[in-house]
Amino acid sequence: MTLTEKILARHSGRASVQPGDNIWVDVDVLMTHDVCGPGTIGVFHQNFGRQAKVWDRDKVVIIPDHYIFTADAMANRNVDVLRAFVAEQNLPHFYDVGTERYKGVCHIALPEEGHTRPGEILLGTDSHTCTAGAFGEFATGIGNTDAGFVMGTGKTWLKVPPTLRFVFHGELPPYLMAKDLILAVIGDIGCDGATYMAMEFDGDGVYCLNIEERMTLCNMAIEAGGKNGIIRADQKTVDFVKSRDKSAKPFVVEQSDSDAPFAREWVYDVTKLRPVVAKPHSPDNRAYVDEIQGTPIDRAYIGSCTGGKMTDFRAAARILNGHSVKIDTFVVPATTEIARLLKTERIDGGQTLEEIFLNAGAKIGEASCAACLGGPSDTFGRLNSAIKCISTTNRNFPGRMGHKQAEVFLASPLTVAASALRGSITDPREYLS
Numbered sequence: 514m515t516l517t518e519k520i521l522a523r524h525s526g527r528a529s530v531q532p533g534d535n536i537w538v539d540v541d542v543l544m545t546h547d548v549c550g551p552g553t554i555g556v557f558h559q560n561f562g563r564q565a566k567v568w569d570r571d572k573v574v575i576i577p578d579h580y581i582f583t584a585d586a587m588a589n590r591n592v593d594v595l596r597a598f599v600a601e602q603n604l605p606h607f608y609d610v611g612t613e614r615y616k617g618v619c620h621i622a623l624p625e626e627g628h629t630r631p632g633e634i635l636l637g638t639d640s641h642t643c644t645a646g647a648f649g650e651f652a653t654g655i656g657n658t659d660a661g662f663v664m665g666t667g668k669t670w671l672k673v674p675p676t677l678r679f680v681f682h683g684e685l686p687p688y689l690m691a692k693d694l695i696l697a698v699i700g701d702i703g704c705d706g707a708t709y710m711a712m713e714f715d716g717d718g719v720y721c722l723n724i725e726e727r728m729t730l731c732n733m734a735i736e737a738g739g740k741n742g743i744i745r746a747d748q749k750t751v752d753f754v755k756s757r758d759k760s761a762k763p764f765v766v767e768q769s770d771s772d773a774p775f776a777r778e779w780v781y782d783v784t785k786l787r788p789v790v791a792k793p794h795s796p797d798n799r800a801y802v803d804e805i806q807g808t809p810i811d812r813a814y815i816g817s818c819t820g821g822k823m824t825d826f827r828a829a830a831r832i833l834n835g836h837s838v839k840i841d842t843f844v845v846p847a848t849t850e851i852a853r854l855l856k857t858e859r860i861d862g863g864q865t866l867e868e869i870f871l872n873a874g875a876k877i878g879e880a881s882c883a884a885c886l887g888g889p890s891d892t893f894g895r896l897n898s899a900i901k902c903i904s905t906t907n908r909n910f911p912g913r914m915g916h917k918q919a920e921v922f923l924a925s926p927l928t929v930a931a932s933a934l935r936g937s938i939t940d941p942r943e944y945l946s
């Protein structure tokens with residue numbers, strides 16, 4: 514069996530499963546946020562009753578993160594619905610806005626707070642829940658109806674997906690990041706190339722990546738239609754998980770059998786890749802940066818669950834250090850922990866990352882999804898007019914970051930930072946000695 518099949522088999526009480534099997538599985542963690550939480554709670558109440566209790570209060574995690582710093586009354590009401598439900602159910606894992614516990618983007622908050630463990634099943638009411646596959650677990654997004662059912666029963670029904678294997682060899686050159694790898698993959702297979710399939714990332718090129726870069730790979734599996742992205746846990750994963758999981762729950766590290774039946778395999782030599790962008794209006798509209806170098810842009814955005822982690826900001830700071838941006842540049846840490854680190858971590862003992870960004874002329878927002886999903890018109894960094902933006906986020910469909918006529922180019926933090934300095938799409942190799 515593949516890694517995904519092994520996890521699903523164990524959670525369904527079977528010795529083995531194969532692609533196409535329909536199975537009931539026990540869920541380890543259910544996450545919801547301010548956009549889908551109210552709908553999920555409504556489904557739960559409607560089907561299990563007003564007095565019903567969630568199946569396991571320790572396994573439900575509620576993370577407001579999307580439309581947070583806004584005056585929009587409906588957005589604020591959504592967070593109030595979460596608060597009322599958490600109080601009603603006495604849920605321990607709630608990261609409320611305006612409190613010390615507030616975290617920011619759910620997919621980064623989950624591992625930071627110890628909710629991701631190898632071998633588990635993590636479901637969330639958000640398509641990028643697949644990010645947690647970086648920890649060797651089965652993680653996928655589900656709709657409010659399924660999530661309401663999981664809340665009441667701890668179970669869900671799944672069809673076992675076939676697995677595609679993507680093998681990366683070699684060590685990433687300093688001008689490339691995991692974002693370039695996943696954009697290259699999506700460019701090769703298309704937005705529907707992995708529809709309802711597991712995308713397993715493997716090879717020495719993956720295991721040299723740090724945990725955050727592995728999260729970037731799995732995060733965008735959904736942009737190829739993948740059911741889940743997944744990477745076998747290694748020592749780096751185990752060390753990270755143990756350092757974060759206060760519950761010290763035991764977990765099982767699985768791996769694909771050497772003769773596992775992969776539906777198809779792609780092999781990449783990462784040393785031969787070049788910086789990649791996805792042009793408007795689709796993540797599979799691939800171009801190499803050197804092919805569209807010089808394309809004028811109006812805005813740069815560095816943030817989100819894809820490109821708002823410490824590794825992303827370190828990379829951007831390497832480029833921006835000592836320079837000034839030519840266009841509006843927005844920096845949004847994914848979580849409050851990352852926001853704090855921006856204030857303390859220094860490059861080569863000099864300025865902090867925050868000082869580098871501010872001195873370069875960038876604006877720094879509060880930890881949240883901010884403009885990644887557009888949001889209300891007062892959202893930090895939102896594209897409120899038909900401008901061109903280069904962004905470290907994961908989706909560039911029309912209207913995704915706000916205005917329907919805005920154009921979004923997806924790229925790595927290195928490419929976004931280099932482009933911010935020129936005001937046009939720029940190859941990061943021009944700023945890296």
Ligand code: SF4
Nearest residue numbers: 641817818882885886
């Ligand atoms: S940062 Fe963007 S992609 Fe990630 S959870 Fe928020 S809105 Fe979704």
